[in-house]
Amino acid sequence: MTQDKTGWHAGHLAVLHALNIAKHASRAEIAQTTGLSPQSMTRIGQELIASGHIVEVRRRHTGGMGQPAIELGLVPGRILSLGLVLEHDRITCVLSDLVDGVIRRIEQEGDFLLAARSADASEALVAEALRHIPIDATLLGLGVSQSGFFFDKTARRVVRRGDIEGWMQLDLDVRLSERFGLDVIVENDGRAAAAGHLVHGVGSEYGSFFVVLMTRGVGGGAVIDRQLLRGRMGNAGEFAMLLPRSGNVRPSTESLADCLGLSVDSELxxxxxxxxxxxxxxxxxxxxxxxxxxxxxxCALIDPEAIVFAGRLPLSIRAALAERIRLSGVSIGNISAPLPPIIVDTAADCLEIGAASLPVARLFAGLGRRR
Incomplete structure (x- = not known):
């Protein structure tokens, strides 16, 4: 089997992926989920225990006959990733653990419409975050979430409001990779949010879902069979294109302020x-x-199992919007296709979780759910 930079081969990744979804599972359950033979599962389990990435958690007492099954689990603090979120008013860098999610968060507030200023601040925040990586941890890489759309498939450069020419010239992934020697993944904020739910959110329950991101603007991201849908240029999921372009009424923090005079954190x-x-x-x-x-x-185009409302728009407002929506599915006669539920994400840091989840999603790419 071929190995990646971590030294893990496909069997290791399959076991880690299964435990990331199940949290705790027996060797037999993991073998059934991954398709590994019992012998391979035993060997791979021993290797991952020896390397300190998984551990025997507990014996499962069912009250039946025979030896109780031993459950395995991921070891906290051993598989880490970095996430960088670029927004117009702040830049945030987080250190995330595959088990516990975000464990450290640092940010800088200011005006970050200009590409050069954003790049300088990003470098400083990543440098600070790297100081807190334990020596024995496996760092998967750095995920970057930023608004705008990609126009260069190779260099991952974006067009973004406020400084179009500056952002078009910035190869942020190359700059950060050369400075820190990290694998860097840059995605639009909607797809970063979808990656977060794939690794730490509803993706553990649903294999296919669509995230509507409600921040300063409106974005979206899709996961199909546990794979992040990127499209030809990386612009798949541009949900805002489905909304009216005229007027300033939109499900966004900017519209909330412009139309009603309410801030993101306002209890009003x-x-x-x-x-x-x-x-x-x-x-x-x-x-x-x-x-x-x-x-x-x-729903008609990708038939998701669930729709997620996420972002900085206040939770109460996203919940109120979800309550007012009445979807209708494909129907013939009196028979209609089941409709996906709308799930309101309670987390306030979906973009931070999402950015840090991008290296994890890439690590587990191709390891979809067995049917």
């Missing part, structure tokens, strides 16, 4: 929802109608 938003304030009610109804039409297209 939840109060306005509870009191059924006319302005808030009209804004929610209009956005729910936009989202409903756009999501019908998503």
């Amino acid at each position: 938003a939840e109060a306005a929802i509870r009191s059924r304030a006319p302005g808030m009610n009209a804004w929610l109804n209009e956005n729910a109608a936009y989202l409903e039409r756009a999501l019908l297209s998503v």
Whole structure:
């Protein structure tokens, strides 16, 4: 079997992937999930235990006859990744553990519309984060989440609001890779959010889902059979293109501020929802109608098992939007196809989790669910 930079071959990756999904599982269960033979599973399990990446967690007492099964689990702090989130008002770098998620977070606030300023701040934050990597940890790489769209498939350069020419000239992945010797993966923020749910979110329950990202703008990302859908240039999932281009009413923090004068962290938003304030009610109804039409297209095109509402838009507002949406599926006569549930992500740091999940998603690429 061929090995990657970590020294793991396909069998190692299959076992690690299975435990990332199941959290705890017996050798027999992992063998059944991965298709490994019992002999291969025993050998691979011993190798990963010896390297300190998995551990025997506990014996499972079922009350039946025979020897209780021993459950295996991933060891916290041994498989790490870095995530970098570039936003217009702040840049955040996180250190994430495959078991526990984000374990360290550092950020710099400011005006980061200019590419050069963003690149300099990014380097400083990554350098600081690398100081906290344990010697015995396996660092998978650095994932970068940024808004905009890719126009250069090879260099992964983006077009972004605020400094179009500057961003078009910036090869951020090359710059960070050469500076720190890391594998760097750059993705649009919508696909980064989808990667986060693939590794740490709803992806453990659903193999195919669509994420609607509601931040300063509106984005999207799709996972199909546990694989991040990128498309030809890396621009798959551009959900905003399905929304009306005219007007400033959108399910975004920018629209929330412009239309209603409410900030992302404002408790006034939840109060306005509870009191059924006319302005808030009209804004929610209009956005729910936009989202409903756009999501019908998503359902028809990719048939997801679930739809996730994520982002910096307040949780109460995303929940209120989800409650107002009524999807309809493909139907003939009185028979209709089942519809995907809309799941409201409760995490406030989906982009940070997503960026750090990009190296993990690439590591496990091709290891879809067995049917």
